[in-house]
Amino acid sequence: MSKPSLARGTRDFGPEQMVKRTFIFDTIRRSFQRYGFQPLETPAFENLSVLMGKYGDEGDQLLFKLLNSGDFSGKLTDADWQAGSKPLTNKISEKGLRYDLTVPFARYVVMNRGTLVMPFKRYQIQPVWRADRPQKGRYREFYQCDADVVGTDSLLCEAEIVMLLHDILPQLGIEDFTVKINNRKILTGIADMIGAHGQEGTLCVAIDKLDKIGKDKVVDELRERNFSEESITLLDPVFSLTGGLNPFGELRTWLASSEIGLKGIDELQEVWTMVESLGLKNPRIQFDVTLARGLSYYTGAIFEVKANNVQIGSICGGGRYDNLTGTFGVPGISGVGISFGVDRIYDVMEELNLFPENQTISTKVMISNFDQEAFRYGLSVLPKLREAGLNAEMYPDSVKLKKQLDYADRKNIPFVILIGSDEMNTGQLTLKNMKTGEQQKGSIEELIAAVI
């Protein structure tokens, strides 16, 4: 007999939180559908061969691995035991929990490419798991809400992502946000221009931390990673480019001799133009040349969304990846996607008090339970309430009325029907409004009409 506890870094979501979370999920889902995305769900665990090597070394470490079933240790040799945890893992585990929704999606696309209608627009709303050290706001299980298009390199998809963000976030009450956009091709161009050709990956990882650790520490990190002093000096103007009135102009001059860098700028400008044609009112987009994002598979536009005036990391992120399916042997399927971080969005909405008041997932009417006779009478009333579409229940035990009303009160049930001997004789039931305390009498049909 043990006192039970939650596994570290995981959470239960009780009724109150579920109502709020459902509001977020439903809002996002409706908009995904209005933009032509179709639902997909993939299994919680995948073969490790699918997951490993897609998220970098750190990601591989953070994958939750499932112990093989049955006699997993019988065939192992002493050498296997002594080889250390990493090689041993391969011998006793062949499955892992999904780390994000993008890699399983790429796996799905590759396995179903013969029958999929391309371009394929899918959304996916499921939990993911990471064996991160738990801390405030970081959990080992959390939901992602992703929308991706694969099978086209049309920049319309990028423009649609911008529209989708401006559609969904205000519906959640989040009006003050910034969609930061950059393009990996620009970062490649910058690496070229500062004489660090081929090192854009390292450059991205370092620059990505600018927000958190500041310019000086980014420069330190670049030194540690063997960027030359000359490269670092050449990089200097990049730090001051963000947010100007015409950021592209200045950068265009600076990147004039980098073909790929210029292509990145062209792509972003095209997205800007399309968004304008799509009639976006009050756009909250900002080009940020220092936006890099950690994941290695991005190759084009990258997005990140911050809620302004709230101390929290990005609430959405995404970008274009040209070769994710290539790791599964099928190159040439370009894709682009956006992911909504529901847990952080939830925190933002809590902090700004943005959840709507009226909650729909609760009982509307409770029938009280006086005694055996009233109980029988109540049984005939209950189905009528439900047939009228009302969420309804009868208190199951004949306990003191005070206790029953206390139950209704704590469960936020707005109406209680009281059935006493008077009521049974006349057929005139009493309806109590739990907020105002007011009572009214009427037939069950009249009370239903009063409540709906």
Next chain:
Amino acid sequence: MSKPSLARGTRDFGPEQMVKRTFIFDTIRRSFQRYGFQPLETPAFENLSVLMGKYGDEGDQLLFKLLNSGDFSGKLTDADWQAGSKPLTNKISEKGLRYDLTVPFARYVVMNRGTLVMPFKRYQIQPVWRADRPQKGRYREFYQCDADVVGTDSLLCEAEIVMLLHDILPQLGIEDFTVKINNRKILTGIADMIGAHGQEGTLCVAIDKLDKIGKDKVVDELRERNFSEESITLLDPVFSLTGGLNPFGELRTWLASSEIGLKGIDELQEVWTMVESLGLKNPRIQFDVTLARGLSYYTGAIFEVKANNVQIGSICGGGRYDNLTGTFGVPGISGVGISFGVDRIYDVMEELNLFPENQTISTKVMISNFDQEAFRYGLSVLPKLREAGLNAEMYPDSVKLKKQLDYADRKNIPFVILIGSDEMNTGQLTLKNMKTGEQQKGSIEELIAAVI
């Protein structure tokens, strides 16, 4: 570079399946809410101390266990390695994937009993995982939809479960089903009556197989498990009790000297009476004294639902458990619940062709993409469709119209808007009905009105 595959026993759910599954989930969820149940979600993995010992030895074996993160093998001794898989598991794994929704629910109730409003009615719709040998209709990941009430032993809860089943299944088109009901107390009484006191657990496991293996093999199993020939002979009338006109009467005589057995009959008759008071039309309930159910935690009523005329196991199951929280140190919280097996319900609905035709999760209108100029024009049309609440998209690439129409066709998009130079000059767009092939011209407002 590897050809990717799904982990054994798992499945992807693409758009078509998702539409159907969503229909099932939404129907069940709405009814749960109308009966006053509130939503709960618990984490995918739990500490093994929570899960182990709740499902019997076989269940413990079928739990998916997570390998500890980091250097899990560094501190192990040679003795640990050589102890065999079972004891070794305890050293390198402390978490497992949930096996059902009932035990995590009991854990939640115990951890939150200080603040929970009792009786607590919750529903939970989440996947569970079992390391079973995969076979047709049996998967390693599948959803359960559970509704449970804890904190009351009122038989109203049992009656409500019967009502809930009769509410939900017909909404799914499943009209021809049988709700089999028994009570563990009756099985205890039977064990007493045949002189096998205290052996009702073994008796239940054997009798539970009657449907699958027949009476003779059940008797063989009882012999193997050391039931005496006398006991087995005494048991004989029980096999022929099911389904008579007044099954309780005969059984009541037979169980006359078993207090607990009679209590079981009383409870069932009370449920029968309540269901009648609740006005159930066309009840499909059947007392089945041989219904036992495998799980050991049941103590009162047990339920199982079969879809008639379909070759498939039970589609719902549940029962009352008096001491599930007792295993976590908090005795005396009685509960009762029902679980809907969505995968089997899905299979039944497929076989009987019960899914509704009109699918809501798809694009309603596609804008075609002729050339650069039409594309720009289309960008201004697209947001108007979405503002009108229509699911809409524009084909992202300027490819041949045939390919675009083929895309719409395969994605079941019913309407396509064609924009050519004529259309742009006059503002009169062309709307093509993809089913009939008909085309009509009109302003965007007129076309929206035609489509809604």
